[in-house]
Amino acid sequence: MTKYKPLKEKEAIEYVKGIEGLFDDDAELSCNEIGDGNLNLVFHITDQNSGMGVVIKQALDHVRIADDWPLTKERVKFEYTAMKIQDELTDGMVPKVYKYDDEMALIVMEDLSSMKVMRKGLISGIKYPHFAEQISTFLSKTLFYTSDLYMAPKEKKERVKNFINPELCDITEVLVFTDPYFDAESNNINPELRPYLEKEFWRKSELRKEVTVLKEKFMTRAQALIHGDLHTGSIFIDQKTLKVFDTEFAFYGPSGFDIGAVIGNLILNYASWSGKEVSTEFKADYREYLLDTIEDIWNKFEEKFRKFWDQEAHETTKAVKGYQDYYLKQLLQDSIGMGGCKTMRRCIGMAHVEDLDGIENLSERARAQIFALKLGEIMVTRRKRLATITDFIKIVRDLTAWEDTTNM
Template identity: 40%
Template sequence: MSTATEHGYTPLTIDTAIQYAKGQSYFTQNEEVYGEEIGDGNLNLVFRLTGQDGQRLIIKQALPYAKVIGDSWPLTLDRARIESEVLTIYGTYVPELVPKVLHTDSVQALTVMEDLSHLQIARKALKKGDHFPVLGEAIGRYTAHTLFFTSDFGMNQQDKKQLQKRFCNPDLCKITEELFFTDPFYDVESNSIDEGLQAYVKEHIWNDQTLLFAVAKAKYQFLTKAEALLHGDLHTGSIFADETQTKVIDPEFAFFGPVGFDIGSFLGNLAIAHISQAGYATADDDRQTAKQSLQQQMMSVWKTFEDEYATLWQNHNVEPHASIPGWSEKHIEAIWKDAVRFAGCELIRRTIGLALVEDFESIADKDRKLAAKTAALRVGKHLLLSTNIHTSEAFVKAVVS
């Protein structure tokens, strides 16, 4: 594959990333700058640059293909623009919860942004049993504000339609449509299934027509319910956090879709973190404290979203029908139902699909790993099929039981 396109795009190296940053005057030409590649995703190059005075910044550049597959899976570079613009839009609603965008370059498909290395990637930290007491509240606020203000309730409907044109994201939506809603539920080559799970998956996932019907409905919601501008890939690996601060990154999958998708994706990943804790328990740390913290965060994210969204509905709604008694409650109830189903899909696809997670994959003991993955599949099925999960407490009970 060529290293450059006819449009002038060239994938960066550490050296050329440093040259680029100097060319944009983030560092002086004679300054000694240390660079490192830190990206561990499948779609991008990510570099952290540090100057002599300690100034740090991040350069993230989109690749024209998925690294996990290679150049046989081409991807649009326009997703870099989408990510940058979404971060800028979200920054007007929740500036404390997203990184600052410093510079964008559509030709090189890159974004320069603030460095967040003083925080931890939530997935890695939760795997270690660390606690983030404000994580659920922060994501509840993040989703409530970003999703309400980009919906037909929070912005002029004609302005929203214009915005939808800018965030048509077919390449990355196709990834979600296939890897989230389709491939894990059928016997396809891209799936990655532990040997000890194969019989269970065949009987209880692929051959369960009731489950497949529920997944089909969830996928249809994703395909057709253009309610608000979603992050589109809101998981614990897309969040930096510490005990007091939370920052959401990587909205390159952003598009207009169902409000419940972002919430459900995040809840599904908290459930994964909870289920995986048993795989890391030791005689000195049974991980009960970590589990209790995760249970609290699962409840907190929805309770915060529900409260904040209802307040925004009451105080900032632009839709004349919004004042009709019972409309807000019915709308929020529908969001929750969607979120529960999407969380179920997330649990299953992260267990047997292409995009597995280190929560499970890093468990050293094979029996514990198999037990955790089996539990995740069972919980995922329950979330997709149950009609009795009406509250966040019921969601936690489904994850714990």
């Protein structure tokens, strides 16, 4: 029996050589470890002859998120199992898996390094005209076909059981839904932002209450098999293709959490331009692109989701007049609310995003962070008044106009 041990680069090469049919016999393999080194090892292995490459993602065992916060390697099982389901449902919108090794806590998968991590593209101001079409397909297929709307109740419950993922959920519960809303140890705070947090943000009791309502939803609502961490850093993209990766947070949770993650991260990028030296024209144009994208994502998502429902929901569900409209309105409100939480945590919580932290001047960064926090706040507190995505776009525009005039 193989026993778990973290691979070294040479061992990684030997490991993939042992996978039948993966590389040619005369392959000349080179290997680089390119992970962040904290939670996972990521080996990029290339055949110098053919140019073909693979990636090994191996979980480090008993790592620590913080001093008293350990994490086991079991998370790889959730990642692999969810990827398989997503792959089947979306016809390959996730990296191909060549091998999964439970014992070694690793996945050997397709090398997508020719594509860009979407967050970096957005930071560079690149537009992705097919993104809304692509991500709405991913979202609608995974969120419909893993839900009770489509699945047989017993199979769905069996799957809920297999995806009870306490360690990774715990990270989200604490870092997204709890700690950012008070002066918690785990927070990572720009000193220029702190006065705003102390004088205003942490005193918003209605906001904190509503975030807690969303937290309970996250903790209790087994609606669909969600990716669980679908920010723009979990998406590879080029002008043709989109692949979703880093799926270890997968579990049965509220569908709005995935849609919200996408929208929230577009909103973070939207806010980030407040702290950057770019022309007014560029900023206005790129922000319009981001808002159009958000509107398109929801509208295309809704259209596809309704189509799947009309064609493939259980007959007893289809027969219920008005339920589809109700469900989608709830989902819109959930998505915007969850997106608001995802937006705010990236300004205050432990894990930030480069969209904002790439702004080196701390005052400028704080300005963009405050704008992001205000956007996140209205996403949470006004979500129940939203009937359409256009309502949401309008409140973003209003807040932007207000920010432009006051310059915060």
